[in-house]
Amino acid sequence: MTEPLLSIEGLKTHFFGYDGLVRAVDGVDLEVNPGEVLGLVGESGCGKTVTALSVMRLVDAPGRIVGGTIRFDRRDLLSLSASEMAQVRGAEIAMIFQQPKVxxxxxxxxxxxxxxxxxxxxxxxxxxxxxxxxxxxxxxxxxxxxxxxxxxxxxxxxxxxxxxxxxxxxSLKPKLLIADEPTTALDVTVQAQVLALLRERCKALGTSLILVTHDLGVVAQVADRVAVMYAGQVVEQAPVERLFEAPEHPYTRGLLGSIPVLGALKPRLVEIPGNVPTLDGVSVGCRFAARCGERLRVGSRCETEAPPVIARGPGLQVRCWLADPAAADKERALA
Ligand SMILES: Nc1ncnc2c1ncn2[C@@H]1O[C@H](COP(=O)(O)OP(=O)(O)OP(=O)(O)O)[C@@H](O)[C@H]1O
Ligand SMILES: [Mg+2]
Structure with a gap:
């Protein structure tokens, strides 16, 4: 196995606003391998942009990185000085945003x-x-x-x-490019061309790409691997074919199930019943439990204990008790 280029562990970025605490990113684990295109998907407000800004160390007050580690190319980004980080930014990690003209x-x-x-x-x-x-x-x-x-x-x-x-x-041949919804402001046909270009250029330079998007169609077109975010955490990471063929997390299954197949030019993340939990409270149990159609019995671990990240194979990780056969069997026996 090659060493990941970027390895984020337990990242927490919180906002300390006048009207309370927002745990925008609350325990994100994420890996990006050299030269790979990682799609970062999830509903609006789940923390995709704050995760990206955290890697760049561009989170503004009242936001602050309060926990976790970000290792990039064998360095700990969170311990670099401001001037060392300024050297990394642009030259080694670059970012592009939704509104090019701005x-x-x-x-x-x-x-x-x-x-x-x-x-x-x-x-x-x-x-x-x-x-x-x-x-x-x-x-x-x-x-x-x-x-x-x-x-x-x-x-x-x-x-x-x-x-x-x-x-x-x-231009400076960065090792990593983070593109946050880079084509959302463009017409559909132009979108596809720009995405193809982005992938082609990154592959040509050996640059890894994190592509932040709402759009599962975009992920299918461009990504090698996918990370699915929910309520400030990554709930599943998988190679792209695997994610579409055999999604492991009930949230991912919900997202894929909600893609209209026929006649849909632009599959998007749409409705799963219920809402993303507010990011200001302290949560026990799985954050998706209240909306999860597959959760274990009432009062089970799903509701009382936060699931750990469970490795399911190369590049495949799931944050769900159901992915732990021992835990799931034990709960079923109790049901
Ligand atoms: N400056 C800020 N002050 C307070 N809360 C913030 C701030 N910036 C972001 N947040 C909160 O952090 C959470 C995550 O926001 P983020 O922008 O990362 O979501 P996102 O996944 O990128 O959503 P979208 O798909 O809409 O771009 C949201 O609840 C948001 O309200
Ligand atoms: Mg965003």
């Missing part, structure tokens, strides 16, 4: 925005950096890259702007 500088030519990376971080001269920038625009499929390099962001389409963001994010 992330681009509106008054700087796009070629310049890419060239800046090479000038500031790699000490290149202007001419060499500009040449690199044009090469990158070509690599992300921007037509007439010399001309487009001189354009301002408002002159680009949404899809082109996101291609430019991908070019900037990958």
């Amino acid at each position: 992330s681009l500088n509106p008054v700087m030519r796009v070629g310049r925005q890419i060239a800046e990376q090479f000038i500031r971080r790699r000490g290149m001269d202007e001419a060499a950096a500009w040449k690199e920038a044009i090469g990158l625009l070509a690599a992300v499929g921007i037509p007439a890259p010399e001309a487009k390099a001189r354009a301002y962001p408002h002159e680009l389409s949404g899809g082109q702007a996101q291609r430019v963001m991908i070019a900037i994010a990958l």
Whole structure:
């Protein structure tokens, strides 16, 4: 087994607001292997973005990382100094966001925005950096890259702007790229092209990709492995074919069961009865128990004891008592 590039254990990121505590990320365990595309999915508010920002150490007050470890490329990210972390950010771990045009500088030519990376971080001269920038625009499929390099962001389409963001994010050949809903703001056909590009570019560079999305169709198209989040935790991690063929966590089964199969261009995570629990209380038992159609008898472990992460095979982990045959049998005997 190769060592994971990124290994998150027991990560907790809480928000200490005026109206109370929000446990946005509350015990996330996650691994990303070198060169792999990991899809991070889950309903709105389950903590995907806060997990991503925690890896970048970009969580703003009143939020704070209060527990766990984040190991990246053999370093403990949470113990790096602010200046060491600034070196990692962009050069080793890059991030792209949902709204490309907001992330681009509106008054700087796009070629310049890419060239800046090479000038500031790699000490290149202007001419060499500009040449690199044009090469990158070509690599992300921007037509007439010399001309487009001189354009301002408002002159680009949404899809082109996101291609430019991908070019900037990958310019320094980071080991890891985190893309948070990178195509949600784009038209469906453009979405598919940009996702294909993202995967192709990352694979070409050997860059690992965490793709944050609501959309299981996107995951099926792009990911090698999938992590499913629920209420601040990862409840299942599995290779993509395995997740779609034999989901182990009842929540994952619910999500997949809720995909309309016929005539659906864009399967999405839709309704499972009940709501995500509020993230401000102290929970006992499994966080999904109240909504789970498969939980063990009333008063069972599902309700009284938080399930551990159970390894079910290579790259396959489930946070559910049902995945522990001994625990499940014992409970059934009591039922
Ligand atoms: N600055 C903040 N202050 C207080 N709570 C916050 C803050 N940022 C996020 N949260 C809370 O953290 C939880 C997780 O939010 P997060 O943005 O990570 O969810 P998400 O999975 O990315 O959702 P979405 O799919 O809608 O983007 C939510 O309950 C949210 O309200
Ligand atoms: Mg989000």
